[in-house]
Amino acid sequence: MDLRSVRRRCEVRLRELDLPQPFTTQALARSLAERRGRPLRLLPKGAGGGPCGVWFALDEADYVFFDGTTSGLHREHIIAHELAHLMWDHGTSEVIAPDVVADLLPDLDPATVRRMLSRSSYSTVEEQEAEVLASMVVQQAEVADRAAAEPVSSDPEVQRLGGMLQRRRGPRG
Numbered sequence: 242m243d244l245r246s247v248r249r250r251c252e253v254r255l256r257e258l259d260l261p262q263p264f265t266t267q268a269l270a271r272s273l274a275e276r277r278g279r280p281l282r283l284l285p286k287g288a289g290g291g292p293c294g295v296w297f298a299l300d301e302a303d304y305v306f307f308d309g310t311t312s313g314l315h316r317e318h319i320i321a322h323e324l325a326h327l328m329w330d331h332g333t334s335e336v337i338a339p340d341v342v343a344d345l346l347p348d349l350d351p352a353t354v355r356r357m358l359s360r361s362s363y364s365t366v367e368e369q370e371a372e373v374l375a376s377m378v379v380q381q382a383e384v385a386d387r388a389a390a391e392p393v394s395s396d397p398e399v400q401r402l403g404g405m406l407q408r409r410r411g412p413r414g
């Protein structure tokens with residue numbers, strides 16, 4: 242499987258997504274939860290043990306943990322990577338040790354933990370799909386946020402006309 246075809250599939254998937262504006266990974270998580278009809282919880286975790294981000298699909302909700310010690314774009318990217326696994330329906334599980342799971346979800350029944358961990362980890366292609374889609378989402382979101390923040394022109398007359406045109410085009414543009 243070459244990276245070109247991964248990129249192509251990610252571009253298609255990205256076009257299907259209605260990225261929330263202004264974009265935050267929290268807003269993206271909310272819209273994914275709505276679409277899936279399942280609660281999705283984004284929770285910070287400590288830096289130690291296991292990967293930067295983890296997604297667990299439990300019966301009652303999806304849990305996405307991210308390294309709470311990171312910030313800014315790096316954090317957004319970690320969360321977007323996990324959400325991308327969700328968007329691709331990859332099934333849950335980065336490679337992770339049982340004691341790390343017990344730390345993150347202490348109330349979880351040990352049998353559930355064993356079932357979760359019996360799954361094999363993501364394939365290389367799945368990792369590429371998540372990584373490429375995450376990059377595209379973050380990049381696209383930055384572009385969209387900038388476009389939304391900047392007026393088309395500083396000329397008040399042009400701005401007035403632009404506003405009128407936008408209203409006429411309706412809410413979905």
Ligand SMILES: [Zn+2]
Pocket residue numbers: 322326335363368371
């Ligand atoms: Zn991954």
